[in-house]
Amino acid sequence: MAEYDNTNKMAGWIKEKDGKKYISISGNVDGIEISGALYKNDIEVGSKRPQYSGPVGVKTDTPKAVDGDIPF
Numbered sequence: 001m002a003e004y005d006n007t008n009k010m011a012g013w014i015k016e017k018d019g020k021k022y023i024s025i026s027g028n029v030d031g032i033e034i035s036g037a038l039y040k041n042d043i044e045v046g047s048k049r050p051q052y053s054g055p056v057g058v059k060t061d062t063p064k065a066v067d068g069d070i071p072f
Helices: 063-067
Strands: 009-017 020-029 032-040 056-058
Touching: none
Parallel strands: none
Antiparallel strands: 009 020, 020 032, 032 056
């Protein structure tokens, strides 16, 4: 059986902390492992602001992250 390739894919899980729900994300961009979270924004109907936003970062144990070769 072939090994699963996670390259250029992402996944998300709905989690809760302090009574607030958020989406925890994990992904891979050209071999660089990333993680982050998406939080629901309080916006008005018709607003151009995003419905969800949040931080993203490179996981420190990713070999390419140590080299500083980040494609974005």
